[in-house]
Amino acid sequence: MVEETLDPADWETLRVLARRVVDDAINYTRDVRDRPLWQDMPPEVRTRFRSPAPQKGRPLAEVYDDLVTNLLPYPMGNIHPRFWMWYMGSSNFTGALGDFLAAIIGSNLGGGDHAAAEIDKQVVNWLKEMMGYPATSSGTLVSGGSMANLIGLTVARNQMSGIDLRELGLGALNAPLRFYGSDQIHSCHQIAVEAMGMGNRALCRVPSDAACRMDLAALHRVVANDRAAGLHPACVIATAGTVNTGAIDDLAAIADFCADEGLWLHVDGLHQQQGAIHVRFQRGSDR
Numbered sequence: 212m213v214e215e216t217l218d219p220a221d222w223e224t225l226r227v228l229a230r231r232v233v234d235d236a237i238n239y240t241r242d243v244r245d246r247p248l249w250q251d252m253p254p255e256v257r258t259r260f261r262s263p264a265p266q267k268g269r270p271l272a273e274v275y276d277d278l279v280t281n282l283l284p285y286p287m288g289n290i291h292p293r294f295w296m297w298y299m300g301s302s303n304f305t306g307a308l309g310d311f312l313a314a315i316i317g318s319n320l321g322g323g324d325h326a327a328a329e330i331d332k333q334v335v336n337w338l339k340e341m342m343g344y345p346a347t348s349s350g351t352l353v354s355g356g357s358m359a360n361l362i363g364l365t366v367a368r369n370q371m372s373g374i375d376l377r378e379l380g381l382g383a384l385n386a387p388l389r390f391y392g393s394d395q396i397h398s399c400h401q402i403a404v405e406a407m408g409m410g411n412r413a414l415c416r417v418p419s420d421a422a423c424r425m426d427l428a429a430l431h432r433v434v435a436n437d438r439a440a441g442l443h444p445a446c447v448i449a450t451a452g453t454v455n456t457g458a459i460d461d462l463a464a465i466a467d468f469c470a471d472e473g474l475w476l477h478v479d480g481l482h483q484q485q486g487a488i489h490v491r492f493q494r495g496s497d498r
């Protein structure tokens with residue numbers, strides 16, 4: 212019986228191609244300054260991305276040539292040193308090698324007794340150490356800021372609800388929960404409160420000052436008004452590096468306010484692609 216396999220027909224041909232890919236990638240990274248930051252795709256290139264799914268396989272080298280011609284010359288531009296459009300992560304060659312090995316080993320990090328799962332836990336522990344978090348705290352690595360914020364805000368919602376919200380659902384709340392962020396807040400927070408079933412109105416946009424930082428007097432006012440209206444203020448989302456200007460809210464003052472008011476503090480930022488860190492301060496306690 213012939214064994215079916217996804218192995219290449221010839222490992223040596225693969226080795227030659229793989230070396231070419233790495234050489235090209237090094238040159239591409241080294242020579243980034245010599246290329247335009249961005250260029251428009253000619254119509255014939257754009258058309259290639261509209262073609263139907265291929266019915267037959269093609270040699271890998273041919274597919275790679277396609278990428279060299281049709282992908283690499285038309286990047287977003289964010290790895291270019293003159294990419295000044297907005298705040299966005301760049302690439303990193305060491306990280307790319309790590310990604311390559313991660314894809315080679317193909318681990319599932321849902322659990323199991325294996326080294327990749329240990330690395331995952333170790334990185335979270337290192338982050339805790341760097342942030343001065345207690346050893347008993349926990350965390351998880353996610354795909355980026357939007358996912359990190361969604362998870363952090365979900366924890367805030369569940370903890371601040373005063374009920375077993377995971378079991379009972381939003382319908383069992385005594386009063387609608389309210390979250391607060393500056394008007395410079397990233398759009399992923401709106402997506403998060405919508406996905407959490409609280410609705411966009413649950414996210415109050417507090418005006419920002421001339422430096423694009425949250426106006427604390429305004430925060431005090433809106434929280435007091437919401438309490439008076441019978442709503443349930445739950446969480447302040449402070450930003451440590453807004454997407455428009457990189458402004459950093461007055462984190463210490465907001466933390467004091469949250470401690471005094473018994474609110475959850477969620478900090479978005481401290482990242483680019485690594486994700487957000489959320490922090491909770493209880494009234495007069497674990498600061």
Ligand SMILES: Cc1ncc(COP(=O)(O)O)c(C=O)c1O
Nearest residue numbers: 355356357397399452453454479
């Ligand atoms: C402050 C802030 N929060 C959240 C995000 C969303 O992160 P991601 O694009 O990784 O989902 C960004 C992205 O630029 C951001 O700048």
